[in-house]
Amino acid sequence: xxxxxxxxxxxxxxxxxxxxxxxxxxxxxxxxxxxxxxxxxxxxxxxxxxxxxxxxxxxxxxxxxxxxxxxxxxxxxxxxxxxxxxxxxxxxxxxxxxxxxxxxxxxxxxxxxxxxxxxxxxxxxxxxxxxxxxxxxxxxxxxxxxxxxxxxxxxxxxxxxxxxxxxxxxxxxxxxxxxxxxxxxxxxxxxxxxxxxxxxxxxxxxxxxxxxxxxxxxxxxxxxxxxxxxxxxxxxxxxxxxxxxxxxxxxxxxxxxxxxxxxxxxxxxxxxxxxxxxxxxxxxxxxxxxxxxxxxxxxxxxxxxxxxxxxxxxxxxxxxxxxxxxxxxxxxxxxxxxxxxxxxxxxxxxxxxxxxxxxxxxxxxxxxxxxxxxxxxxxxxxxxxxxxxxxxxxxxxxxxxxxxxxxxxxxxxxxxxxxxxxxxxxxxxxxxxxxxxxxxxxxxxxxxxxxxxxxxxxxxxxxxxxxxxxxxxxxxx
Amino acid sequence: xxxxxxxxxxxxxxxxxxxxxxxxxxxxxxxxxxxxxxxxxxxxxxxxxxxxxxxxxxxxxxxxxxxxxxxxxxxxxxxxxxxxxxxxxxxxxxxxxxxxxxxxxxxxxxxxxxxxxxxxxxxxxxxxxxxxxxxxxxxxxxxxxxxxxxxxxxxxxxxxxxxxxxxxxxxxxxxxxxxxxxxxxxxxxxxxxxxxxxxxxxxxxxxxxxxxxxxxxxxxxxxxxxxxxxxxxxxxxxxxxxxxxxxxxxxxxxxxxxxxxxxxxxxxxxxxxxxxxxxxxxxxxxxxxxxxxxxxxxxxxxxxxxxxxxxxxxxxxxxxxxxxxxxxxxxxxxxxxxxxxxxxxxxxxxxxxxxxxxxxxxxxxxxxxxxxxxxxxxxxxxxxxxxxxxxxxxxxxxxxxxxxxxxxxxxxxxxxxxxxxxxxxxxxxxxxxxxxxxxxxxxxxxxxxxxxxxxxxxxxxxxxxxxxxxxxxxxxx
Numbered sequence: 001x002x003x004x005x006x007x008x009x010x011x012x013x014x015x016x017x018x019x020x021x022x023x024x025x026x027x028x029x030x031x032x033x034x035x036x037x038x039x040x041x042x043x044x045x046x047x048x049x050x051x052x053x054x055x056x057x058x059x060x061x062x063x064x065x066x067x068x069x070x071x072x073x074x075x076x077x078x079x080x081x082x083x084x085x086x087x088x089x090x091x092x093x094x095x096x097x098x099x100x101x102x103x104x105x106x107x108x109x110x111x112x113x114x115x116x117x118x119x120x121x122x123x124x125x126x127x128x129x130x131x132x133x134x135x136x137x138x139x140x141x142x143x144x145x146x147x148x149x150x151x152x153x154x155x156x157x158x159x160x161x162x163x164x165x166x167x168x169x170x171x172x173x174x175x176x177x178x179x180x181x182x183x184x185x186x187x188x189x190x191x192x193x194x195x196x197x198x199x200x201x202x203x204x205x206x207x208x209x210x211x212x213x214x215x216x217x218x219x220x221x222x223x224x225x226x227x228x229x230x231x232x233x234x235x236x237x238x239x240x241x242x243x244x245x246x247x248x249x250x251x252x253x254x255x256x257x258x259x260x261x262x263x264x265x266x267x268x269x270x271x272x273x274x275x276x277x278x279x280x281x282x283x284x285x286x287x288x289x290x291x292x293x294x295x296x297x298x299x300x301x302x303x304x305x306x307x308x309x310x311x312x313x314x315x316x317x318x319x320x321x322x323x324x325x326x327x328x329x330x331x332x333x334x335x336x337x338x339x340x341x342x343x344x345x346x347x348x349x350x351x352x353x354x355x356x357x358x359x360x361x362x363x364x365x366x367x368x369x370x371x372x373x374x375x376x377x378x379x380x381x382x383x384x385x386x387x388x389x390x391x392x393x394x395x396x397x398x399x400x401x402x403x404x405x406x407x408x409x410x411x412x413x414x415x416x417x418x419x420x421x422x423x424x425x426x427x428x429x430x431x432x433x434x435x436x437x438x439x440x441x442x443x444x445x446x447x448x449x450x451x452x453x454x455x456x457x458x459x460x461x462x463x464x465x466x467x468x469x470x471x472x473x474x475x476x477x
Numbered sequence: 478x479x480x481x482x483x484x485x486x487x488x489x490x491x492x493x494x495x496x497x498x499x500x501x502x503x504x505x506x507x508x509x510x511x512x513x514x515x516x517x518x519x520x521x522x523x524x525x526x527x528x529x530x531x532x533x534x535x536x537x538x539x540x541x542x543x544x545x546x547x548x549x550x551x552x553x554x555x556x557x558x559x560x561x562x563x564x565x566x567x568x569x570x571x572x573x574x575x576x577x578x579x580x581x582x583x584x585x586x587x588x589x590x591x592x593x594x595x596x597x598x599x600x601x602x603x604x605x606x607x608x609x610x611x612x613x614x615x616x617x618x619x620x621x622x623x624x625x626x627x628x629x630x631x632x633x634x635x636x637x638x639x640x641x642x643x644x645x646x647x648x649x650x651x652x653x654x655x656x657x658x659x660x661x662x663x664x665x666x667x668x669x670x671x672x673x674x675x676x677x678x679x680x681x682x683x684x685x686x687x688x689x690x691x692x693x694x695x696x697x698x699x700x701x702x703x704x705x706x707x708x709x710x711x712x713x714x715x716x717x718x719x720x721x722x723x724x725x726x727x728x729x730x731x732x733x734x735x736x737x738x739x740x741x742x743x744x745x746x747x748x749x750x751x752x753x754x755x756x757x758x759x760x761x762x763x764x765x766x767x768x769x770x771x772x773x774x775x776x777x778x779x780x781x782x783x784x785x786x787x788x789x790x791x792x793x794x795x796x797x798x799x800x801x802x803x804x805x806x807x808x809x810x811x812x813x814x815x816x817x818x819x820x821x822x823x824x825x826x827x828x829x830x831x832x833x834x835x836x837x838x839x840x841x842x843x844x845x846x847x848x849x850x851x852x853x854x855x856x857x858x859x860x861x862x863x864x865x866x867x868x869x870x871x872x873x874x875x876x877x878x879x880x881x882x883x884x885x886x887x888x889x890x891x892x893x894x895x896x897x898x899x900x901x902x903x904x905x906x907x908x909x910x911x912x913x914x915x916x917x918x919x920x921x922x923x924x925x926x927x928x929x930x931x932x933x934x935x936x937x938x939x940x941x942x943x944x945x946x947x948x949x950x951x952x953x954x
Contacts, residue, residue, distance in 0.1 A: 008700065008731050009700075009731075009733055009766050009793075009794060009797060010794055010796065010797070011794060011796025011797055011799070011800060012796075014637045014638070014640075014797065014800055015636060015637055015638065015639055015640050016640060018636060018637050018800055018803075018804065019800065021803060021804075021807065023803060023806050023807045026594060026806035026809075034593065056591065058586065058590050058591045059590075060586035060587060060589040060590040061585050061586035061590040061591070062586075063586075066587075066589045068558075071555055071556040071558075072556055074555040074556065075552040075553070075555040075556035075559070076552070078548055078551040078552040078555055078814075079548040079549055079551065079552035081545075081548075082552070082568065085568060087564055087567050087568055088568060090564050091559065091562060091564055091565060091568075108538050109535065109537040109538035109539075109540075109782065110537060110543075110782070111782055111783060112537040112543045112778075112779060112780045112781065112782050112783060113535050113536075113537040113538040113779075113781055113782045114533065114535045114538070114774075114781045114782055115782060116511065117503060148625060148784070148812065149809065151807070151808055151809060159492060159495060159662070160491045160492055160495050161491070161492065162492055163491075163492050163493060178807065181807045182807070185636070185804075185807075223485065223486075254485050254486075256486055289486050297591075301589075302589060302590075303589045304589060304590055304591040304809070305586065305587070305588055305589050305590045305591055305592060305810065305812065305813035306588060306589060306812055306813065306814065307625070307809075307810075307811070307812040316486075317486060317487055317488060319487065319488025319489075320486060320487070320488055320491065322488070323488060323491055323495055323496065326495075326498065326500060327495065327498075327662075329500050329503035330498065330500045330628070330655065330658045330659070330662075331628055332503075332626065332628060332781070332784075333782065333784075334784070335625065335782065335783055335784040335812045335814065335815060336782035336783065337555075337783065337812065337814045338812060
């Protein structure tokens with residue numbers, strides 16, 4: 001074996017697109033936090049009581065209870081023998097048993113068989129029903145693909161669009177780094193459009209149009225725009241007027257509209273309401289090509305680990321849908337457990353059903369608590385010196401701006417000042433966050449993303465730890 | 478909106494790699510079968526009693542019962558409240574409850590939370606234990622990634638390897654078309670090496686070496702070789718001598734060895750035994766870079782719809798593993814339900830455990846039946862005029878050769894003769910198969926892939942339907 005041949009599997013010889021991809025949500029800080037967690041399990045004292053994972057929207061890891069009805073149905077579908085056992089009747093309400101029997105009756109082979117590549121028809125029917133109720137417009141099950149989380153949907157749409165490094169997709173800055181990472185992997189270009197922090201992270205249409213033009217002037221072929229609503233990491237809820245302007249822009253510029261709407265249940269601001277882009281497009285009678293995504297990972301259910309979701313392809317040409325079908329068929333099918341879960345998220349228990357009261361109580365319990373936590377986190381952050389934070393109108397994150405550390409960043413060389421801050425915050429308090437540089441931000445500004453997910457009775461203590469750290473860090477800076 | 482901009486989302490404007498990809502297992506014949514199924518549900522008489530899906534290794538859709546212990550533990554993990562309920566004790570054996578409690582105690586946030594990107598440590602530990610018992614060599618959990626089925630693993634390894642259209646991977650012909658499809662999507666090259674039908678689909682090392690040289694002469698950079706053992710669609714089990722020769726070839730030629738071992742539990746031939754490439758590599762003391770894959774979809778468990786599996790990266794450079802970690806972190810994590818299932822597949826109930834007897838009976842019941850069905854299918858096929866079929870030593874498929882139809886193919890133009898045959902077989906009998914052209918075959922030969930999965934009491938009738946069709950089809954040809 002010659003040395004040349006041996007070395008051909010070194011890191012440097014790998015696909016450059018992979019080497020170039022970045023994903024800060026699970027980057028160096030998250031990796032260090034995991035090590036700390038292991039050290040603490042082995043009894044080491046790191047000076048704080050626990051690791052608080054505010055780096056990722058993962059509610060159940062912070063003890064959010066799953067929705068009981070969903071879990072009952074899932075358990076029955078995994079072990080359908082229970083449906084026939086008398087003893088199980090005391091453990092599962094009648095509507096959960098009926099629902100599980102419906103899924104098991106209509107999903108050939110149950111949770112252990114590959115389904116149709118787009119997802120089992122009964123699950124797509126339930127999703128379609130929920131979309132129709134939400135929007136007041138019909139939904140064709142043929143336009144629906146169930147997916148292993150929204151990440152899979154993002155991958156599908158970008159994979160069919162990106163042909164080479166000239167093909168570009170507009171992505172908000174700050175953005176959820178799945179978009180930049182996926183575009184890197186596919187060898188395409190990301191064109192950022194800045195959200196306006198001063199106006200509560202709203203999207204400015206004139207600036208957006210300018211960004212499209214600039215990209216074209218640079219030889220890019222702008223194929224699509226991603227809108228994240230409610231915003232991640234920025235927490236804003238888009239107003240209806242801006243949504244309509246985005247649709248018109250897509251019509252005028254020939255852009256596919258990729259609507260990341262995974263936080264659609266997470267709206268806390270009293271004056272705000274979530275309208276899906278599907279509703280906006282249909283209300284306007286627009287023919288714009290729209291991909292609308294949803295996920296079981298967020299909302300009040302937070303079933304991240306189950307990997308479920310859907311994408312609805314609105315006004316897509318038949319040939320494009322055939323290509324998407326082929327892509328989904330290569331992956332065989334999304335996991336059935338996740339398919340059943342998204343079906344229930346979109347078609348939950350109804351008033352009068354045995355499980356309705358508990359379901360409704362769990363739902364509002366979690367959403368009301370999230371709304372309170374959103375306020376508490378923002379208020380605490382705004383009390384810190386040099387920190388300003390917009391209202392968290394929706395989603396699961398606050399994205400405060402840090403001022404007064406800009407010089408620190410440049411002096412230290414490569415590690416951005418916000419990443420230094422987040423690492424120091426972890427070291428001192430066990431709180432895990434993600435630096436703004438992982439999402440993109442206006443040059444010269446610094447931010448941190450934190451979730452609002454610590455349990456409500458721990459938020460005050462968490463924010464107090466943070467405040468204490470902040471004071472001493474800024475004094476030393 | 479100008480016409481040019483409007484047309485930019487037509488099929489023809491999509492990523493060429495996507496347009497070029499093919500995946501016959503769920504191609505035109507499978508799509509037609511699905512339509513037939515819907516017509517029959519609506520009461521239409523198509524002249525046969527049922528659709529028999531022999532196109533895909535999907536045991537539970539053909540009524541294979543899932544392993545009880547696995548399903549009990551999964552149900553408890555989905556609805557862990559049951560662990561605390563007295564009434565549930567009658568429904569779940571003690572070892573299933575203990576196992577679920579172990580997983581729930583060690584997977585932070587349970588089945589609803591994102592785990593570490595490589596999979597929860599407890600699940601990787603159970604997988605590692607199973608690998609060690611299988612091979613008699615240590616397994617480091619750090620080398621393990623849990624995956625959503627083996628497809629995800631194939632995607633990871635090819636994604637890091639393929640840089641451009643010159644980069645090539647050796648794939649057996651006939652092959653499982655996931656490889657050709659994924660290489661198309663990534664814009665890489667597939668170099669086929671022919672398996673030798675006359676010697677029971679064995680791999681001939683001299684021919685393999687010749688193929689590598691020819692590819693290099695054509696300017697290809699051959700980066701890896703895929704071995705599918707037991708073979709799909711060909712059903713052979715590789716002998717130890719050939720395995721060692723493949724390892725030596727990889728060493729000499731600097732190739733990464735991709736071992737698709739998802740059928741490792743499915744060996745029926747009495748004189749054959751499955752040795753993992755991990756065992757072979759370690760026994761030889763080789764430093765070859767080996768990726769070994771397994772899945773919950775096959776074996777005697779057949780949990781296809783759950784999407785679970787693992788890949789073990791043996792002798793991989795640290796930097797390469799870091800890139801794989803990044804890729805897996807962009808996908809957040811494999812679904813937890815699937816993680817738990819692969820953990821149980823690799824660490825099943827032990828002798829003395831309450832569930833052992835049932836587990837063992839279910840396991841051997843299915844495997845013994847598969848062995849009998851493998852024989853029945855091959856014998857029936859070999860009785861057909863112009864059909865010859867090798868022994869199904871392992872896996873879930875027979876791949877008979879058809880003779881006497883070669884002229885039919887060329888006369889008809891584009892549709893290959895084997896695809897015509899399979900379509901006619903579906904139309905006449907409801908049996909769904911895949912033409913050999915979907916897997917690749919020696920030029921001038923024709924084959925069909927069928928699973929051996931119809932329920933044992935239906936195999937004779939299925940093969941009789943096929944025989945009747947075959948006779949009249951060949952007469953008309």
